[in-house]
Amino acid sequence: MATPRRHRVLPGFGLSLGLTISYLSLIVLIPLAAVFAKSAELDPAQFWHVVTTPRVVASYRLSFGAALLAAFINVVFGLPLAWALVRYDFPGKRIVDALVDLPFALPTAVAGIALTAVYAGNGWLGQYLEPLGITVAYTPLGVLVALIFIGVPFVVRTVQPVLEDLDIEFEEAAASLGATRTQTIRRVVLPMLTPALLTGFALAFARAVGEYGSVIFIAGNLPMVSEITPLIIITKLEQYDYAGATAVAAVMLVVSFVLLLVINVLQAWMMRSNDKAHA
Amino acid sequence: MSTASSTAPWNRSARFTSNPAAREPGAIRWLVIGVALTFFAVFLLLPLLAVFAEALRKGWAAYLAAISAPDALSAMRLTLLAAAVAVPLNLVFGIAAAWAIAKHDFRGKNVLITLIDLPFSVSPVIAGLCYVLVFGAQGWFGPWLAAHGIKIVFAVPGIILATIFVTVPFIARELIPLMQAQGRDEEEAALVLGASGWQTFARVTLPNVKWGLLYGVILCNARAMGEFGAVSVVSGHIRGQTNTMPLQVEILYNEYSFAAAFAVASLLALLALVTLVVKTIIEWRAGAELRPDEAP
Numbered sequence: 137m138a139t140p141r142r143h144r145v146l147p148g149f150g151l152s153l154g155l156t157i158s159y160l161s162l163i164v165l166i167p168l169a170a171v172f173a174k175s176a177e178l179d180p181a182q183f184w185h186v187v188t189t190p191r192v193v194a195s196y197r198l199s200f201g202a203a204l205l206a207a208f209i210n211v212v213f214g215l216p217l218a219w220a221l222v223r224y225d226f227p228g229k230r231i232v233d234a235l236v237d238l239p240f241a242l243p244t245a246v247a248g249i250a251l252t253a254v255y256a257g258n259g260w261l262g263q264y265l266e267p268l269g270i271t272v273a274y275t276p277l278g279v280l281v282a283l284i285f286i287g288v289p290f291v292v293r294t295v296q297p298v299l300e301d302l303d304i305e306f307e308e309a310a311a312s313l314g315a316t317r318t319q320t321i322r323r324v325v326l327p328m329l330t331p332a333l334l335t336g337f338a339l340a341f342a343r344a345v346g347e348y349g350s351v352i353f354i355a356g357n358l359p360m361v362s363e364i365t366p367l368i369i370i371t372k373l374e375q376y377d378y379a380g381a382t383a384v385a386a387v388m389l390v391v392s393f394v395l396l397l398v399i400n401v402l403q404a405w406m407m408r409s410n411d412k413a414h415a
Numbered sequence: 416m417s418t419a420s421s422t423a424p425w426n427r428s429a430r431f432t433s434n435p436a437a438r439e440p441g442a443i444r445w446l447v448i449g450v451a452l453t454f455f456a457v458f459l460l461l462p463l464l465a466v467f468a469e470a471l472r473k474g475w476a477a478y479l480a481a482i483s484a485p486d487a488l489s490a491m492r493l494t495l496l497a498a499a500v501a502v503p504l505n506l507v508f509g510i511a512a513a514w515a516i517a518k519h520d521f522r523g524k525n526v527l528i529t530l531i532d533l534p535f536s537v538s539p540v541i542a543g544l545c546y547v548l549v550f551g552a553q554g555w556f557g558p559w560l561a562a563h564g565i566k567i568v569f570a571v572p573g574i575i576l577a578t579i580f581v582t583v584p585f586i587a588r589e590l591i592p593l594m595q596a597q598g599r600d601e602e603e604a605a606l607v608l609g610a611s612g613w614q615t616f617a618r619v620t621l622p623n624v625k626w627g628l629l630y631g632v633i634l635c636n637a638r639a640m641g642e643f644g645a646v647s648v649v650s651g652h653i654r655g656q657t658n659t660m661p662l663q664v665e666i667l668y669n670e671y672s673f674a675a676a677f678a679v680a681s682l683l684a685l686l687a688l689v690t691l692v693v694k695t696i697i698e699w700r701a702g703a704e705l706r707p708d709e710a711p
Contacts, residue, residue: 145603147612152515156527159508163579164533167545170555174548213454220451223431224444232452234695238459240634241687241694243641245661246680249668250462253469253677260461285458304430304437311436320436346538349643349661353668366540370648373544378553385541392536399536400529 168389175386178379186383191359192368196387198276199365203344206283207291207337214291214336215329221292222299236293239286244349251282252354274356279364282350287340294336295329298410302328331406338402342395346388466684469677481667481678489655490663490679493571497578497646497659498639504579505635506628509586513624514616517594518602528591534583542580543648546573569651574659577645582635589631593624626701630694637690641683 175183186192220226221233239247255262255272265272272278302325310320348366355362365388372381431437439447471478481487512531516524534542548554550567560567567573601623605615621628643661650657658666660683667676 145606146518146599146615147606148514148616149519149521152511153519153521155511156508156515156531159504159511160527160530160583163576164583165530167549167580168533168537168541170545170548171541213450216447217451217454220448223428223437224448225428225432226448226452230695232455234691235455235459235463237691237694238463238687241637241641241690242463243643243661243664243680243683243687245643245664246466246641246683246687247462249664249676249680250466250469250684253465254461260465261457281458285462288458304434308434308436317439342536346536346540348538348540348647353665366538366644369538369540369544373547373648378548378551381544382548385538385544388538389541392538396529396532396536 171382171385171389174378174382178383182379183383186380187387191363192365192384194360195363195365195368198279198362199345200391202276202279202283202364203341203347206280206287206344207341209280209284210287210291210340211333211337214288215295215333217288218292218295218299222296237289239289244286244347245353247285247350248282248353251285251350252278255281255354273354274358274362276355276362278354278356279351279362282354283344283347286347286350287344290340290343291333291336294339294406295332298329298332298406301410328409331402331409335399335402335406338395338399342392342399345395346392463684466677466681469673470681472677473674477674478678478681481672481675482682484675486655486658487660487663487675487679490658490660491682493574493658494640494660496571497575497642498636500575501578501582501639502632502636505582505586506632508583509590509631510628512587513590513594514620516591517597518599518620531587531591532584534581539581539642539644540648542645543577546576546580546649550576568649569653570657573649574646574657577649578639578642581642581645582639585635585638586628586631589627589634590624593627594620597623626697626704630697630701633690633693633697637687640686 178186217236221229221236242250252259252273254260255265255278257263257266257271257273259273262272270277272281306324306328307320310324311317315323346366348364348370351364352367355364355367357363357367365384369381369385369388372378372384438444470481512527515521516528547568549556550560550573551557552561552568554568567576601619602615605619606612610618640659641661642659643665646659647662647665650659650662652658652662652666654666660679664676664680664683667673667679
């Protein structure tokens with residue numbers, strides 16, 4: 137390493153960094169590299185064939201489409217939820233605030249069967265939706281509902297602290313300059329929340345794309361209709377089609393890496409604009 | 416999501432509601448609250464209540480029988496074992512990573528932080544798959560392991576490894592920002608005053624980060640006990656042997672033993688609720704320590 141040899145004051149650098157890198161390599165990096173190594177065993181034509189068969193393409197469309205829509209819905213409803221939690225008082229607020237993190241704490245399999253129970257034709261909500269012609273369980277709509285569930289905390293918890301730390305003087309200034317409340321929110325508050333909203337959107341989307349447990353119970357898993365990409369990987373594995381499973385996994389991994397990059401850029405932007413809001 | 420930023424917001428909404436420049440008309444306020452609470456009820460509250468309602472549908476006797484069935488008990492043991500291995504290992508990793516990253520300067524630090532977050536953006540199914548590719552019969556070490564009679568995939572070690580994979584970032588990502596924000600002055604002072612490295616860590620760093628540490632451990636544990644996708648791939652679903660509680664839920668559910676499935680699920684839901692309660696308490700304590708002047 138060409139790092140300038142500065143004197144290190146605090147001890148334990150070699151030990152802690154060595155441990156960090158070894159552990160991360162053994163547990164995460166080398167096993168992940170196996171996915172790419174294994175998928176490289178297929179020749180490019182075979183690889184392309186596996187990852188573009190109609191059934192697989194239909195699963196991308198569902199996984200990415202439903203994840204995008206779910207993340208968008210989470211932004212639309214997560215903003216009022218975060219807003220109400222930060223700025224208003226209402227009965228049960230502490231409980232609501234604590235339960236927003238439920239999707240982080242509740243195992244996905246539990247969420248999956250619970251959502252199915254609620255939205256099935258005889259469920260608490262399903263019994264009212266089905267006469268209206270809206271079938272949620274065992275359709276792509278069910279996939280969407282599950283992905284909305286697991287994405288809720290991402291948007292709320294990204295927006296909430298930003299909204300809390302927002303300097304109230306900006307709104308006072310806008311009001312004293314004659315802006316209506318609507319104008320203030322649209323032209324002053326929302327622009328300051330945009331980085332946080334986009335970050336929350338990206339986090340919810342990234343999580344939703346790879347989600348498996350909460351989806352498979354409510355989706356019905358019909359090939360070409362309600363089959364998500366992670367399930368395709370599992371199905372191929374169960375048929376001992378390791379190369380096929382790995383090829384599809386490699387495609388998903390590349391997408392995940394790109395998303396991770398985008399999220400990092402967004403978070404850096406969010407930090408910068410927070411600093412500006414406090415300057 | 417870090418403890419530093421999640422202070423109890425209900426103590427602070429007064430500065431918005433009492434300020435006419437930052438206040439919406441009453442009708443709008445109630446509309447926003449109405450939309451927020453409807454969304455909350457439909458997507459979070461109802462599913463949670465449904466778990467308990469379905470679990471008790473056939474009465475308490477059936478409920479108790481379901482959670483004390485031998486397969487359920489062995490699933491609980493395996494879930495506890497997986498968490499008991501994964502959480503301490505990730506705790507040591509988290510502390511080491513935070514010490515290296517927050518208390519020292521080196522090149523590539525941001526890359527390392529991104530790599531630590533990697534398991535969060537990888538589908539759990541892929542996390543399971545990569546261990547099959549490394550340790551499975553067709554995998555890199557498969558033939559060697561088979562020759563030595565060691566079974567990792569479709570056995571307990573695989574389940575533990577998959578659990579570790581998906582929970583790697585939890586503690587590290589709580590500690591890194593916290594320790595970065597606290598700086599190095601206190602540790603440097605301790606060293607100047609003659610403390611050893613370990614003494615400095617145990618008496619200066621650790622007390623400073625105790626809430627963040629506990630917060631990370633709680634979330635790591637919840638995920639470790641609840642992981643489904645990754646564990647499902649490496650488990651092989653052998654009843655009474657390689658089934659964790661979430662996998663047991665799936666098996667019972669697919670056998671149409673709905674009440675039993677929800678009974679086991681309700682234990683996991685209770686765990687989730689305990690996690691949220693402890694987490695909320697930690698946030699209050701940490702918030703009160705950070706802002707003693709604003710404490711209620």
